Amino acid sequence: MKNWFLALLLACAAYVVSVTASAQLKETGLYSTKLTGEVVVGKEGNLELRILPAKGYKWNKDYPAKITLPDSKLVQFKKSVLKARDGDIKSEKASGLATMTCTGTAPGTETLTAEASFSVCSEETCQVLRKRKVSLSVVVK
Numbered sequence: 001m002k003n004w005f006l007a008l009l010l011a012c013a014a015y016v017v018s019v020t021a022s023a024q025l026k027e028t029g030l031y032s033t034k035l036t037g038e039v040v041v042g043k044e045g046n047l048e049l050r051i052l053p054a055k056g057y058k059w060n061k062d063y064p065a066k067i068t069l070p071d072s073k074l075v076q077f078k079k080s081v082l083k084a085r086d087g088d089i090k091s092e093k094a095s096g097l098a099t100m101t102c103t104g105t106a107p108g109t110e111t112l113t114a115e116a117s118f119s120v121c122s123e124e125t126c127q128v129l130r131k132r133k134v135s136l137s138v139v140v141k
Helices: 002-027
Strands: 031-037 044-053 066-068 075-077 081-083 089-092 095-104 108-121 126-140
Antiparallel strands (some): 031 044, 089 095
8 A cells, every 4th residue: 555655646746847847848948138228337328128039929018027137336227126017118019128227337248137027928828937037248338
């Protein structure tokens, strides 16, 4: 009886691991990002982060998207948290667009890691992507 119970327990654990791995693989490649804009020391400027859904997906404009920006040695962001409900993140041409107003504080290049929560949808389903690490390569002139 104990061997049967142990076999059932191991089978259930293997199924849970399999489902979790499958969900993680599903999210890979659902989007890419592109950062544009120019920042100059002592001047206010805008950086635009575009989140581009993969082919067959579009930005879910109904999801309350949020991007948390980190502290930086080279730029001072006007807002550290951007939210769709505040108009900071918009849907544009099936992608998400976040405009980050900032001021350059020192010249140089810095890679920052922001945290983004958003959703992309295909015809069949929507994927909610929470707390995704987004790399921002910032150049201040």
